[in-house]
Amino acid sequence: MIEHSGWTLYKRLLGYVRPHWKAFALAVLGYVIYAASSTALAEMMKRLIDGIQNPDASFRMMLPLFVVGMFAARGLGTFLGTYFMSNVARNLVHALRCDVFNHMLHLPGRFFDAHSSGHLISRVTYHVEQVTGAATKAITILLREGLFVVGLVAYLLWTNWMLTLLFLAVTPLIGGVVSYASKRFRRISRRIQRSMGEVTHVASEALSGYRVVRTHGAEAFEKARFARASEINRRQSMKEALTKATSTPVIQLLVALSLALLVWLAMSPALMADMTPGEFVAFITAASLMAKPVRQLTEINATIQKGIAAAGELFGLLEQPPEEDRGTVEPGRLEGRVRFEGVRFAYGEDQPEVLKGIDLEVAPGEMVAIVGRSGSGKSTLMGLLPRFYRPTAGRILIDGVSLEDYRLHPLRRRIALVSQQVTLFNASIAANIAYGVDDATPGAIEAAARAAHAHEFIERLPKGYDTVVGENGVMLSGGQRQRLAIARAIFKDAPLLVLDEATSALDTESERHIQAALEEVCRDRTTFVIAHRLSTIERADRILVMEGGEIVEQGPHAELLARDGAYAALHRLQFQDPQPA
């Protein structure tokens, strides 16, 4: 991932603040009021001391009014600052979170192969919150206390500039400590955030797979794995605590030393001579008032560094190139002529070739079955059609146009894919069938469900089509889930249909029903069917046998049987040989 300097990250974050500049300006105004009224405290001390020495009637009226006015102004400033800064920060988080999420939805398949969902989820939850921490707390303190320090320094300079300059001579020392701590914080924070992602990842795997964990008696294993991830997180957090705990007192000590020096200097006869007692007290007051904001300013460093580290990760993610979509051709109602020309594919540069030169021409409306051992590349080949991955060599054409030349989104709308792993959303059955379509009519949904032989079981559910299916359809059986997935594909009414072991979880009875339905559905569209049970594909126009990433045989069922090659061997294995007991 690209390393970002703190400054470029700030600039990008500021880009998110820009649309809310009015609220931001109000917040800054609030902090200016706060800082000015707080600084007035020192001035009040001066008037108090000088006033006690020469009391008069107007002084007695003025001083209480001054006190009330000062705190009223401070209150207003605090309100404006706190409220409007939260407003800006929350807007920032919202925008950033949506940007990250939206961007992730367009990242290529390779990205998801390389990152676990736990790590990705922690980006939109934990990381974004870290940025909020930096945005709300840190920017608030930075502005509020920063402006207060500026006000105090200005006041000090105005009261006695020589003394002030002496006082400020210690500042570089403080700066040095802060900058050392910054670098360390950022490094540690990044590690903490990664380890947080790991904690989420391990937890989500073990919790969503709780049945596998229990049937394997792997509770102890998962506990240990989780404890390890959490322990790494704990250790990093302790390192952070240590850095924070040491840097804060060191900075405070430096401030105290400079304050002591200041008092000592101020009490020198030469300087004392020029100041009234009131001025002297005001000066010391202002200087000691500096301690709190300076301390707060140094403490927020940790928060800011966390935010920057998190922002770095997020912007790094936002810079990941999205799926390539340079196509310009709008696929109309496609005929469905598919052509593979010398297609080769590997999942990564360092990975073995999974497809080794596929040449294939499929006519519109043809039903092609693909069979072969698992791992022979059937799913991979079909995954290339909706451009989940790009072939490493060769090309694929639909209706004579290279896939790359089609606009990605409309192209995908014309391919319906039912894969081995059914994904259902925790919504109603109707919403799952008409996924992504807002204005689907109940009639169309039911028709799709009927074609997929899902209507019968849906009707028997207590709430019918309005039944909510639970996370990934836990309320349904495997066969029911598959029928919903098929209904979803039928509902999509796409000219290209891919069924990747879409009926493997069905019993023979329902499979036969669906078979009949599919023949109906497949009539005027190009269909690819991957199936393990050869009985289901006998009626396909053509059967391809894949082996090790190549098509080793093709033809209709009867012809392949007669040829007595790979297909005939597979067929014998399934039908003639009695299963060993």
Ligand code: ADP
């Ligand atoms: P089939 O569908 O015929 O069972 P696949 O196309 O799923 O086979 O897999 C073909 C090969 O590609 C297998 O060796 C598998 O290990 C590999 N493979 C599949 N998916 C990925 C992936 N996302 N990343 C890396 N390798 C993969």
Ligand code: MG
């Ligand atoms: Mg497969």
